[in-house]
Amino acid sequence: MFARARAITDPTGIRLNVVVEAQADGPTLVLERPNVRGRPRxxxxxxxxxxxxGFIMSARIAGDQPLPDECTDGACTTRLRLAAYPEPAIFLIQAGLDRPLEIPASLWDRLYAELCLILAHLRAFRRQRELELP
Structure with missing residues (x-):
């Protein structure tokens, strides 16, 4: 099973841990802000x-224009929200979180690149699993 752990840090010291974990029903991506009180994740x-x-790229293209929320459903139901003020950030809102996980714009490019790599690995893992099924 594919596993990966990376720490993304911006020039001011803002940090985001990006971890892919193996689960029985497939891999999950854990995002955590270790240097924020409560370590939101x-x-x-x-x-x-x-x-x-995709939302990261849409947020970059939107500039100072609003962007509608995006939502997923299922086991990891999430709402993605772009906030422009006071500083641009993407908020991941999930049930059970004390507060949304904030991803400041200073981390977007590095997170986008990391997601490109992670998603390529996940697609390859999914194809391999499909080939192994009877």
């Missing part, structure tokens, strides 16, 4: 990870 399935991947 969100868990995404492959669908949520792909939606976040």
């Amino acid at each position: 969100a868990v995404l399935d492959a669908y949520g990870a792909e939606l976040l991947w």
